[in-house]
Amino acid sequence: MSAILRVENIETAYGESQVLFGVSFEIEAGKVATLLGRNGMGKTTTVRSILGLNRIKAGRIFFNGVQIDRLTADQVARMGVAIVPEGRQIFPNLSVKENLIAFAANRCASKQPWTLDRVYALFPRLQERAHNMGNQLSGGEQQMLAIGRALMTNPHLLILDEATEGLAPLVREEIWRCLAELRAMGQTTLIIDKYVQRLIELADQHTVIERGKLVWSGDSEALRQAPDIWHRYIGV
Template sequence: MSTILRVDNIETAYGASQVLFGIDFTIERGEVATLLGRNGMGKTTTVRSILALTPIKRGTVHFCDHRIDTLPTDRIARLGIAVVPEGRHIFPNLTVRENMVAFADNRSKTKDPWTLARVYQLFPRLQERADNMGNQLSGGEQQMLAIGRALMTNPHLLILDEATEGLSPLIREEIWNCLGQLREHGQTILVIDKYVERLLSLADRHTVIERGRVVWSGSSDQLHESPDIWHRYVGV
């Protein structure tokens, strides 16, 4: 495997309030990685820093052999990063189909790109609701749509911020199964979520953040053998 994302010692602040203090981690191509930690510890700010939505003060970010911390957000997205944001942010006045085709692209230049047909196969419910407006969907359906919309850009890296937040157990399991299928197809994924026990079987490696600093990193096997780590820093 080769490194697809490298975050080196980044520091980020909102005005005079510093949030990140030297965050370091890497993601290998084809890997599923996580950022873990309680709310307010810097996970979303780390994602925003990677995307240049919140400019970093120090450190560097490299993606697919490009230094991207000096680039604008739209340029970073076109290099092949797609985000399923916290809160989903789908377009309420577009249909399910229109939400997905609005930004469709083949950014990773794959020979087997994600299409509407493939996304519908992954999420049959979206095909059933194809002509419904975004604001007519349940929370779970909106999350499926947000994932499908991201996949339609055919990204090198898929980032999910609070992947199953607020979803019912049944829908949550459907999302986990979807991510498992994506992993089998070689999709590189970064997941932020609080369900550590479920992530242990899905992810290859984990980075735990506490108050803007990396306090632990390692494999799923290592994290499984250290439940005190996730009880202490994630609290579930």
């Protein structure tokens, strides 16, 4: 199976401060991958580099076989990359329904595209709250809305930055259920989160970074058998 995303030895800096040092990984189509590490180790910068929000200094990034590391963020998005950002960043003065339809598109030309009805079926709570403003939602509802909004673009690749950060346990379970359903549907996904045990159950492959450098990569069984990696680099 071919890689939908290939990151090759990228280096990224903020001004004179270099953050990433030769990070490499790839994600196969239809697979779920993770990017793991403690806070401040370069995970979000890696995602921003993929999205075209931070220009890389060196290396290359390919998406569906096309080099994208010199494209703008809107060009990358139109190619079919969607982000559920840390902090959700939904539109507070738009209703749930308006948030969902604001950027609706069929970027991967799916024969079964994501529609309002499909998103509501995945997250019934959003249908119940369809006419509520974004700022009237709980944190968990906002995360459901952020995921639903990303799915409405019908992306080839869905990225979740801090997928369950700050959510109550019951809401986290709802998000894990949703992500498992998406995996069963064949949605290619990259997840940043700290709940390693749940990610081992959900994901196919894992990449661990420490201080902007790749320190470990492997599949779920290899990570399950390496608890020292959890403690040393992820803080679990």
